[in-house]
Amino acid sequence: MSTLLDQEKVRTLKQKAIETRRLILETINYSGAGHIGGPMSAVDVLVSLFFEEMNIDPKDPRSEDRDRFVLSKGHSAIALYTVMAQRGYMPLEELKTFDKIDSRLQGHPDMKILPGVDMSTGSLGQGISAAVGIALGGHLRKQTFRTYCMIGDGESQEGQVWEAADVAAKYNLDNIVVIMDYNKLQQYGWAGKETEREIPVESPEKRWEAFGWNVISIDGHDFQQISRAFSEARQVKGKPTIIIANTVKGKGVSFMENAYLWHAKVPNDEELEAALKELQMEV
Known part of the structure; x- marks a missing residue:
């Protein structure tokens, strides 16, 4: 895969990202529940994964050869659903069922009811352990699929994350790529100066390097x-890779960016209208 995207591809991905953010906002407003800040920061990486990087086929979501993806920060499920819907895993209209009791689109991903979801997640710290297990299984069977896992920086306070990191390095799992959505803000974090919050995890690069990972x-x-980071990860042999993706919580809407109160706040109709106007200006 090329390490440099042509400008037309970049424009297409940017448009997908804008559309994804629009769908996230409209869906949360319609359903009256859900998260916004973390999903908005994760959008660009998820769009890159589903539309550029991963070997997947929505028509055959259980293919043995498919690449796997685990959203360890499962509370950002709405970002995953909106990207999957655009990729063809479900009708866009189904997004209106988000968080309903009989919906396939629950507040956290459920692999038993939604084809294309490779692991049910929600309890923070557990998703990466499952992803390491999937990658280890592929490694032992000499299968060629790759495993991708997105974790949160607040989630990285869980000890289970580091146990999984240790195991992946021990078994030289070069078929797994973890992406940390490093938006540097969590809902229930430690208070910083005045109205600020402390960064959930300082110097994550040094921590992951200490555990034997290739860090980008x-x-x-x-x-x-x-794109270049995913390409580089494919060239690394004998160790797992983590991509520290520096992001902005609430990305795309000025009054939501870097505002922890928008971690799980539902926009009213007026806020939705203002947010959509900002996104339209990016087109």
Whole structure:
């Protein structure tokens, strides 16, 4: 895969990202529940994964050869659903059922009811362990699929994350790529100066290097950098890779960006209208 995207591809991915953010906002407003800040920061990486990087086929979501994806920060499920819907895993109209009791689109991903979801997640820290297990299984069977896992920076306070990191390095799992959505803000974090919050995890690059991982640090909203990071990860042999994606919580809407109160706040109709106007200006 090329390490440099042509400008037309970049424009297409940017448009997908704008559309994804629009769908996230409209869906949360319609359903009256869900998260916004974390999903908005994760959008560009998810769009890159589903539309550029991963070997997947929505018509055959259980193919043995498919690449796997685990959203360890499962509370950002709405970002995953909106990307999957655009990719063809479900009708866009189904997004209106989000968080309903009989919906396939629950507040956290459920692999038993939604084809294309490779692991049910929600309890923070557990998703990466499952992803490491999937990658280890593929490694032992000499299968060629790759496993991708997105974790949150607040989630990285869980000890289970580091146990999984240790195991992946021990078994030289070069078929797994973890992406940390490093938006540097969590809902229930430690208070910082005045109205600020402390960064959930300081110097994540050094921590992951200490656990024996190949570490790549990027702007998580730059499609060229995201693409190059995935390409570089494919060249690494004998160790797992983590991409530290520096992102902005609530990305795309000025009054939501870097505002922890928008972690799980539902926009009213007026806020939705204002947010959609901002996104339209990016087109």
